[in-house]
Amino acid sequence: MSEPTPAQIADELKSKRPIVLSARPALAEPAAAPDADEEWPLPGGTAWVYYGKGHKQLVKPFITADGFNSGPSKLGELWEYLEGGAYRFISRLRERGYDVIIVGFDERSASILDNSRVAREAIMRAIAQRTGDAPLKVGGFSMGGLVTRHALAKMESEHIDHQTDLYFSYDSPHRGAWIPIALQAFAHYIRDLDSRFSDQINSPAAQQLLWRHIPEWDSTPEQSQQRTAFLQEMERIGEWPMRPRKIAVANGVGTGAGNGINPSDLAVEGKGLSVSGTKLYTQASGSKELVAKLRVVTLKTNEVRTSGLPAIDGAPGGTLEGFGILADGLNELNPWLGFKTDVPIRSHCFVPAVSAVDIRDVATDQDLYAPIDDMSPGDSRLDDFKLASQNEGHTLVTEELCSWIIERLG
Missing domain, CATH: 3.40.50.1820 (Alpha/Beta hydrolase fold, catalytic domain)
Structure with a gap:
């Protein structure tokens, strides 16, 4: 069987529920609420x-x-x-x-x-x-x-x-709230295949909420305008x-007391042929810290590094299964597309206490x-x-x- 084309991958992604971050998982059939008065x-x-x-x-x-x-x-x-x-x-x-x-x-x-x-x-x-x-x-x-x-x-x-x-x-x-730069970068990296994840990260409310934001995968994290x-x-x-x-x-x-998530740990790893080489890491403080290796379909792998950010993924606060939501979305795709992904760490701090x-x-x-x-x-x-x-x-x-x-x- 031939390798999938970008068009086939894009069609499959767009046929599924969007990969978007939410504290409440999307319900295929939400329970019916009683009629309002x-x-x-x-x-x-x-x-x-x-x-x-x-x-x-x-x-x-x-x-x-x-x-x-x-x-x-x-x-x-x-x-x-x-x-x-x-x-x-x-x-x-x-x-x-x-x-x-x-x-x-x-x-x-x-x-x-x-x-x-x-x-x-x-x-x-x-x-x-x-x-x-x-x-x-x-x-x-x-x-x-x-x-x-x-x-x-x-x-x-x-x-x-x-x-x-x-x-x-x-x-x-x-x-301010926090979405790991690794997740934001991945969202923008796959924009040409399916823009919905990137659109959410770049939405007005997300930019107003997030303490640090990037509009492109290779942008420097900063406070959004x-x-x-x-x-x-x-x-x-x-x-x-x-x-x-x-x-x-x-x-x-x-x-x-933190939530047990350590800085620089591997959170998401691509295993399928289309994402082999992709690795997302938890945030570490320091200079030029590696937070992501990105490879989707193409041969080249790009790195994302940050400087001057705290080890916020493990901070005390309300957590979000951001890494898990991404991995689950990719693993729902047809296996032939090569998006199999492991997720050693599902959650990260979202709203620090x-x-x-x-x-x-x-x-x-x-x-x-x-x-x-x-x-x-x-x-x-x-x-x-x-x-x-x-x-x-x-x-x-x-x-x-x-x-x-x-x-x-x-």
Whole structure:
């Protein structure tokens, strides 16, 4: 049998589900969510409303916004995520009389500033439809925490009464998120075969979220101009909403203990003929550190090296199976195409704990691995926060973290 052509490889890649990074794996058939009591079409998104126990209308609004991914928010996936695990977060909220409003976006990889307008519309509609004067609780998971943080702060800067007394975020990257440069480089390296992975890395939301970004496989990692503009916008509106009490939870520990991933370890290795020679490594600090060897179809192997970055893959924080998602996607291809891949390390730190609780930047090992438990809580701009008892999956819904949030709703 002859070797596959680039056109055949491209056709096969495009026929499969895209390789995109998400804390929630794409479900071929998401569980059907129960019918919402109300569905609000919003400019740029949708909100689904589930009344609290004993309610027949909106009384105590609890608004939670979706996080980063590619494409539109899907209610079935959101419901499975929030309700399908060991701790049923929506049910617990409704049992306490909160009317849960789930805010989704037409495009989750659009600019945070665009999706902030969706959250703002949901807040205004909740105020308009609410019976009584119970204050709103507003926040979100991952990027959703930044979307709602911006929405509330911008409303305050414009002297608009958001009537919110509590803001929450769930493993949100307040000081930046991290995708290994090796993964970003591979995404761009295969762009001519299938651009969807590269498109996600280069999307507005990804560039605004990522602490360091590369637009091409051989680019120097740096802060994206879109992130710079986003940070300037946050500074312009005061960084944080001032009126609500601000709380956050992190899926990483506060002890400073890493997740067990060592720097410079082999994470992904190409074994098939089309990717033989490809090797992706975990990030190491230092100068001219090798993070990737890239070879896809062509004979030449290219190297990617970095300088001045910390050993962030192993830092305490919420983890993402980025290496595993890539390997699984390649291994789903027809074996004849030669994309067989081994994945010795599936996960990496995605949202460092210090970022999720806004207490340190993520530029150095000293900050990333700092014992938050020993710091003054006043170092954070949050009023209160909770760290997980172990480093676990980014935005994993747990009783430990969700019950802590519920206890602080008042």
